[in-house]
């Protein structure tokens with residue numbers, strides 16, 4: 043693991059760092075009256091039994107502590123007064139630490155929502171925090187920087203969190219309730235009840251199986267009546283008007299979204315923050331601290347974590363839910379699978395007409411292969427040549443070319459497109475094969491990306507028709523729409539005159555179908571399975587990442603130059619925000635923004651991600667921006683990482699920051715990106731986990747945590763997540779974890795939760811009156 047280690051061993055008296063080791067120590071019960079009780083509720087009774095012996099060797103009763111000072115390693119020539127003083131300080135620290143812990147216990151332990159307070163006697167095991175050895179830091183100031191610096195840093199971090207909360211709430215994406223609660227403590231606004239996902243009544247595990255019941259007809263859906271709103275773009279963002287008259291008067295329905303000027307202001311504010319020296323070093327310190335703390339946690343609790351996993355019957359890493367949170371549909375099969383599929387199709391459907399050239403010349407599949415001088419027998423994986431290799435490193439262009447089997451764009455057209463002469467028949471077939479593999483594996487799910495280019499207005503209808511005609515549905519699959527940033531190409535080829543046309547092609551059909559489902563009936567049936575939008579392309583393409591509020595609006599963007607990443611994201615976000623309000627009002631599902639972000643290129647992309655995206659893919663560059671990395675941690679923004687993909691394109695495997703992020707507690711999941719290019723086996727997601735586990739020596743607990751994260755950050759329905767993670771998964775901390783489903787020990791969940799609470803309270807305790815109010819317009 044690459045993470046920085048604590049500089050030097052902390053000395054108990056030197057810098058006030060003091061690692062309090064908490065024990066299941068009966069002798070200590072005078073300090074902690076509740077302790078013997080809790081011992082009975084300890085998470086892993088099996089281990090506890092064994093611990094009696096093992097615990098003894100590590101036991102260090104407080105009464106023995108003073109002796110430590112005169113232990114052999116102590117320099118003997120201290121004057122007696124000095125030792126006395128040291129002892130005194132140590133005693134004070136011990137008392138304070140005990141008090142801290144006591145406070146913390148009373149704070150953490152009941153971890154029950156206010157709604158349950160009426161039934162104080164109905165406590166269940168999961169409502170209690172498990173026993174483990176906690177690492178805690180005592181002393182007045184634990185941040186290691188002067189108070190002024192801490193205050194200044196806190197002020198800025200709180201402001202940044204406030205900005206994210208505003209953008210998330212505006213667009214109906216999620217913001218964690220923990221951070222929201224802390225923000226309410228400074229701005230004194232009431233907690234928004236709507237923000238919290240409403241729970242069903244608690245259910246016993248027996249009443250709530252691990253698998254959701256299979257859905258029946260996925261495409262059965264009634265068509266609601268038309269609403270007859272008027273829809274028109276205003277400065278690049280579609281607005282909804284109640285009537286034609288309102289449209290003439292410029293009075294849209296007031297769905298709130300930040301305008302371009304606000305966005306630019308917030309963006310600049312965040313950009314100045316990430317460049318701020320003192321804040322940078324503050325965040326860097328906190329991140330280093332988090333790494334070290336995790337190392338200590340593992341050192342002290344590894345055996346307990348393992349033991350509680352062992353104590354769970356039936357459940358193990360193989361039968362917990364995993365979601366491949368970032369995978370492209372056009373490359374979701376591995377190369378062998380594609381090869382087999384091509385051969386099979388060539389054998390059984392050789393005389394099917396598959397392409398029609400511009401001159402009207404038809405070609406059967408056999409003719410296509412004849413024109414390339416190929417027979418079924420010639421075809422091999424090597425011939426297919428779709429796998430990324432050392433030649434694609436830092437060559438996104440070469441990588442893109444790998445999407446063409448045998449280097450022929452015609453084959454990609456025939457086999458891997460939804461919109462071709464066969465209306466994507468073969469592609470639907472192979473996707474269905476991948477889906478049935480996933481179903482067979484039972485516990486694997488994928489969020490496949492399909493493209494909408496914004497090139498023409500009928501793309502959505504064609505896509506929806508493809509899905510329905512090919513019956514491309516699986517309970518294990520959900521869709522995201524990837525929008526390639528290709529305006530410059532379209533413009534160059536004279537396919538459009540300005541950027542607004544892309545926005546029209548992408549968003550107008552969605553507004554129309556929401557307004558009147560009968561205008562696009564197929565799309566209406568397809569949208570419930572759509573999670574949101576992804577933004578794709580080579581991030582390392584040169585661009586000028588910053589723009590001001592006077593930048594040309596989309597209808598005036600008629601340059602051949604491609605708009606910067608942030609411009610694309612803002613207009614996607616703003617249109618999606620209005621669309622979400624509109625859809626939610628009609629009782630329809632809403633969408634989220636989950637772009638590729640921080641794979642390469644300018645770090646401003648990650649600022650956009652922080653402001654507008656529910657979660658992101660890649661996030662590699664966070665390793666270079668401590669402020670953002672810390673903010674992604676505090677806001678628990680999901681990051682779908684694909685180290686094998688990075689290894690072929692942008693960053694060698696052993697330099698990948700994943701283990702470091704995971705140690706620090708960022709919300710990380712593992713994903714495959716493009717199995718066609720990167721993987722060798724039939725289960726690419728397992729391959730991804732397996733390599734990560736081997737290279738980075740991940741424990742079973744780490745792997746299960748990654749899998750749980752992947753479900754949490756995925757866009758699968760709330761109900762499914764209840765089956766997969768436990769009915770109360772949205773609750774904070776241990777109460778939200780169900781080890782019988784997730785195989786993640788309560789100890790780990792508790793460690794993460796307490797650590798996050800500590801970090802947040804560290805920051806929020808010194809913030810009195812931040813100028814956040816100016817931002818929460």
Ligand SMILES: [Zn+2]
Pocket residue numbers: 368370638659715716
């Ligand atoms: Zn990708």
